[in-house]
Amino acid sequence: MPDLLIELFSEEIPARMQAGAREALRQRVTDGLVEAGLTYGHARAYSTPRRLVLAVEGLSPRSPDLKEERKGPRVDAPEKALEGFLRSTGLTKDRLEARDDKKGRVWVAVIDKPGREAAAIVAEVLETTIRNFPWPKSMRWGAGSLRWVRPLHSILCLLTTEAGAEVVPLDIDGIRAGDTTRGHRFMAPEPFRVTGFEDCAVRLKRARVMLDQDERADQIWHDATNAAFALGLEVVEDKGLLTEVAGLVEWPVVLMGAIGEAFLDLPPEVLQTSMKEHQKFFSVRDPKTGRIVRFVTVANRETADNGETILKGNGKVLSARLSDAAFFWGNDLAVAKAGMEDWREALTHVTFHSALGSQADQIGRMAALAREIAPMVGADPDLAEQAAKVAKLDLASQMVYEFPELQGLMGRYYAAAAGLPSEVAEACALHYKPLGPSDEVPTAPVSVAVALADKIDRLTGFWAIDEKPTGSKDPFALRRAALGVIRLVLTNGLKVSLSELIQEARETSIQKWSTRKTAELTTQLLNDYSAATQTIAELRALRREEITHINDIWAGIEEAEE
Known part of the structure; x- marks a missing residue:
C-alpha cells in the first residue's frame, strides 16, 4: 500500500496560523480521500514557516469497484x-x-x-483543498487566480511504494507538482529530490530544516533552560510564546543576552511583557531575587560569530523598547504618588457602556457594592471600599495603555507607591480573578469583596439593560463573570445569598441606569444564570452538598432546564 507525501512550499506563513493550517490540511485531504473510497492507516501534518507537509501512511492503491x-x-x-x-x-x-x-x-x-487509481483521486482532492483552503487571510499574486496565505512556490506530491516513488500529476495555476523541495533559505537553499516522507525529513534536517514543530519547540526549551541553568538562572515558562517562536524558525539557534542595568529595576511583569510582545524574547529570572536579569532569543540560522552580531542588534532594539517602558513607569509612579487623582478624572471620560455610564461610574458602583459585601466575607468595609475605588485606576496609566494585559498587576504597584495598605494593593491585582477554570481564586477578604463586587455589578448591570450572552457570543465576558462568582463562593466557603447581592447592586447603584424593578431583575438574572455559565453541566458537576448556600442559582438552573 502506498504512502502519500504532500508539501506545499510558500513564503513565510504567520506563526499564529500554522496550527490551524496543519489541521485543515490533514482533515480536508483525508476526508476527501475517504469520501472517494480510499482508506489509510495514519496521517500527520507538519509545518515550518515556509511549508505545510502532510504524510499519509498505508493509503489504498485504488478505490473499490x-x-x-x-x-x-x-x-x-x-x-x-x-x-x-x-x-x-x-x-x-x-x-x-x-x-x-x-x-x-x-x-x-x-x-x-469501476474503482479509480489513488493518484487520480489524490490529484482531485489536493486541488480542491488548495483552492478552498480556509486561511484567515489570503492573497493573490501575479496574474493567477489562486489565493494562498503567501505566494505558493511549489507543490510536492508523491505516492511511494516498494517499487519506488510516483509523482502525482497535478497542475494548479501553472504550479506543477513534483518531487523537489528546498532546505533552509540561507544555509541550504538549493533544491533536492526526495522519495518519501522519511527521506524528506532526513534530508531536510541535513539542509538545516527541522520539520516537526514539536521537535523545534522541545529543542528551543532544552537549549534555553540549559543555558540559564549554567548561570544559576531559570527561564520563565511561557507555552504560548514557545509555540509561537517554534513557528518563526526552521532551524532554531538559542542565544542568551543581558538586559541593561538601567532597566533591571523595572517590575518583572513589565520586562517580561515588553520582551514577549515586542521582541518574542523569553525572560530569564534569578530564582533568588525573582528579578528578570537576562533574555533568550531564538535565531533562525547559525553564524560564524556564534550569534554575537545577532545579540548585539537585538540588544539595541530591546534597549529602545525598554526605554519606552521605563519612561511610562516613571510617569505613572509620579501620578500614583500624587494620589492617582489624574487617572480618576481621566476615567470619567472613558465610556464603560453607553447605557451604564463611564468607567468612573462603574468604579463608584463597585465601591458601594464592595462596602456592602465586606461584612459578608469578613472584610473591613472601609478597606473594601477604598480598594474598589482604586482597583481600576491603572486603566488610565501609560503602562496599561501600552500593555493592556498588565491591568491589575500594575495597579498593585501603583497602590503601593501611593502608600495604600497592602490589602488594598493586593485587591487591585486580584479583583479580576478568577479568569478561567485553572486561574487562582482570591482568598484574602478584601480581595474577595472587591472581586465579587466587580462581577456582580457587571452581571446585574448588563442584565438590567438586557445585554445578555447569546449562543457563542459573549462580548462582555458575562459567562466568565458568572463562573467567577461561583468559584469565589465555593472556594471561600461563603454563606451568602446571591439574591441579596443582586438586589443590593440594583438598589445601590444600577437603579440610576435602569428602570427595571428589583424583583423582576433578580428573578430573571437567577433564572437565566445557566446562560451566563458555559454549560449547565458545569454546575451539575458540583456536589449538591457543596452548593446548599446558593440554592437560588440551582433553582434557576432547574427552571431553565425544564
Whole structure:
C-alpha cells in the first residue's frame, strides 16, 4: 500500500496560523480521500514557516469497484418519465431491469462504478483543498487566480511504494507538482529530490530544516533552560510564546543576552511583557531575587560569530523598547504618588457602556457594592471600599495603555507607591480573578469583596439593560463573570445569598441606569444564570452538598432546564 507525501512550499506563513493550517490540511485531504473510497492507516501534518507537509501512511492503491442500483419509474409510466430516468443514469433502455415493487413493476438501473487509481483521486482532492483552503487571510499574486496565505512556490506530491516513488500529476495555476523541495533559505537553499516522507525529513534536517514543530519547540526549551541553568538562572515558562517562536524558525539557534542595568529595576511583569510582545524574547529570572536579569532569543540560522552580531542588534532594539517602558513607569509612579487623582478624572471620560455610564461610574458602583459585601466575607468595609475605588485606576496609566494585559498587576504597584495598605494593593491585582477554570481564586477578604463586587455589578448591570450572552457570543465576558462568582463562593466557603447581592447592586447603584424593578431583575438574572455559565453541566458537576448556600442559582438552573 502506498504512502502519500504532500508539501506545499510558500513564503513565510504567520506563526499564529500554522496550527490551524496543519489541521485543515490533514482533515480536508483525508476526508476527501475517504469520501472517494480510499482508506489509510495514519496521517500527520507538519509545518515550518515556509511549508505545510502532510504524510499519509498505508493509503489504498485504488478505490473499490462499486455497483449502484437506482429505482426508476413504473414500467407503464409515460415515455417522458423513462427518458428522463435514462438521461440521469446514462444508460439505454435495454440495460434496465424490470422488477416487482410494492407499487407494481418498476424499472431498475444497475450502474457499475469501476474503482479509480489513488493518484487520480489524490490529484482531485489536493486541488480542491488548495483552492478552498480556509486561511484567515489570503492573497493573490501575479496574474493567477489562486489565493494562498503567501505566494505558493511549489507543490510536492508523491505516492511511494516498494517499487519506488510516483509523482502525482497535478497542475494548479501553472504550479506543477513534483518531487523537489528546498532546505533552509540561507544555509541550504538549493533544491533536492526526495522519495518519501522519511527521506524528506532526513534530508531536510541535513539542509538545516527541522520539520516537526514539536521537535523545534522541545529543542528551543532544552537549549534555553540549559543555558540559564549554567548561570544559576531559570527561564520563565511561557507555552504560548514557545509555540509561537517554534513557528518563526526552521532551524532554531538559542542565544542568551543581558538586559541593561538601567532597566533591571523595572517590575518583572513589565520586562517580561515588553520582551514577549515586542521582541518574542523569553525572560530569564534569578530564582533568588525573582528579578528578570537576562533574555533568550531564538535565531533562525547559525553564524560564524556564534550569534554575537545577532545579540548585539537585538540588544539595541530591546534597549529602545525598554526605554519606552521605563519612561511610562516613571510617569505613572509620579501620578500614583500624587494620589492617582489624574487617572480618576481621566476615567470619567472613558465610556464603560453607553447605557451604564463611564468607567468612573462603574468604579463608584463597585465601591458601594464592595462596602456592602465586606461584612459578608469578613472584610473591613472601609478597606473594601477604598480598594474598589482604586482597583481600576491603572486603566488610565501609560503602562496599561501600552500593555493592556498588565491591568491589575500594575495597579498593585501603583497602590503601593501611593502608600495604600497592602490589602488594598493586593485587591487591585486580584479583583479580576478568577479568569478561567485553572486561574487562582482570591482568598484574602478584601480581595474577595472587591472581586465579587466587580462581577456582580457587571452581571446585574448588563442584565438590567438586557445585554445578555447569546449562543457563542459573549462580548462582555458575562459567562466568565458568572463562573467567577461561583468559584469565589465555593472556594471561600461563603454563606451568602446571591439574591441579596443582586438586589443590593440594583438598589445601590444600577437603579440610576435602569428602570427595571428589583424583583423582576433578580428573578430573571437567577433564572437565566445557566446562560451566563458555559454549560449547565458545569454546575451539575458540583456536589449538591457543596452548593446548599446558593440554592437560588440551582433553582434557576432547574427552571431553565425544564
